[in-house]
Amino acid sequence: MQNYLDGQMDASFFICVFAFFSFVCLSLSFWYYNKMVQLKKSPVELKDSVIQLMQTEKMTALGELSAGVAHELNQPLNVSKLICQGILNDIQKGRFSQEEAKQDLPEIVNQLNKMAGIIEHMRVFSSHKENTSKVIYDVNDAIEKAFSLIGAQMRDHGIVVNKELTKGLPKILGDATGMERVILNILSNARNAVEESGKKERSIGIKTYVMDNTKKICIEITDNGLGISKDVRDKIFQPFFTTKSALAPDGKPGKGKGLGLFVASKIIQSHGGEIFLDSHVGVGSTFKILLPPGA
């Protein structure tokens, strides 16, 4: 009887084990099938994800830029206001001179044109889609355009900017607005680095030149900020890696998304270029971008 029961239990045990393994195998097959389907889709999905990441980063960059644009608009706005006050004052005091107004009013038009240019530039920048149009351009133009959005803010924050842009550089082929975004991102990081360093003399340098040996065009952006430690340097171009806090003290989203340098490296790659970082903690950082000539 005992032998019979043992035999029955052995058979049940065998059936259970068999059923369990069958279930595991079926689940694994199902999972594998799904994975294969996903893998077949992955190039398209990956591309969509990168585009989405770039879009997210652009919105973050635009948020940060709005403060810079406010500084840029401030001066022409104040000059226009002062001229209007002057003319109004002359009318009220009965000393209005048409000749003088003829000289002063074009200055208001100049200042308004300056403001319209900044706003139009911001519109082009925000509606730009990466790599949709490749053009032949001068990197110095992309740098000057970036400074037209962030230069006044840096100046008003007491940061000394040293520009050494070599004239007559060979043109490059690629996404010009994308490159402007790269420059803005690195400048914005540099600004944060010098401001957080607590140093009295805060400076950012940018220079362009042609490498003697490779004939590549080089953009160097240097700051005397906090510097970046080696463990951070190794991960700095990875997506979602950030040293900035994800949340601001008030609980709202913070400055850090960890996408800026990742997107910058993608844009540089699309130019056939490379980006390097040299940094020393407490001394500062230098980002070096190498780009092949495009024409």
Place this chain on the structure above:
Amino acid sequence: MPKILIVNDVAIVNKIIKKKLEQEEGFSVDTVLTGNEGIAKALENSYDIFLLDYYLPDINGDKVCEAIKASLNGQKPIYFTSSMDKTSMAEVIQKTGAQGYMDLAMDVDELAKQLKALTSRA
């Protein structure tokens, strides 16, 4: 008649403020566009107040302020007029020993009122 020197690289701003202060408030105002011109003027004339922009085409305002202070033994008040953020401006004022900050973009009547209060106190 209190004398003021304005060092600012936007000519039309200088012109409007000069006109307001001279024709309505009884000041005598000289204006220059660069830092070096400002230092030279300060040495040639005797001013009661200096209004100094920080970002000038040749040298920064802190250097101009230091040069004027050194030549006049720091006797006359110097006010910066740049649109710098408050923290950076406070650092510049502390570093240079300037008296403070005055906003050129404010209402011109208000600017005149502040300058009158300063010169009547002196």
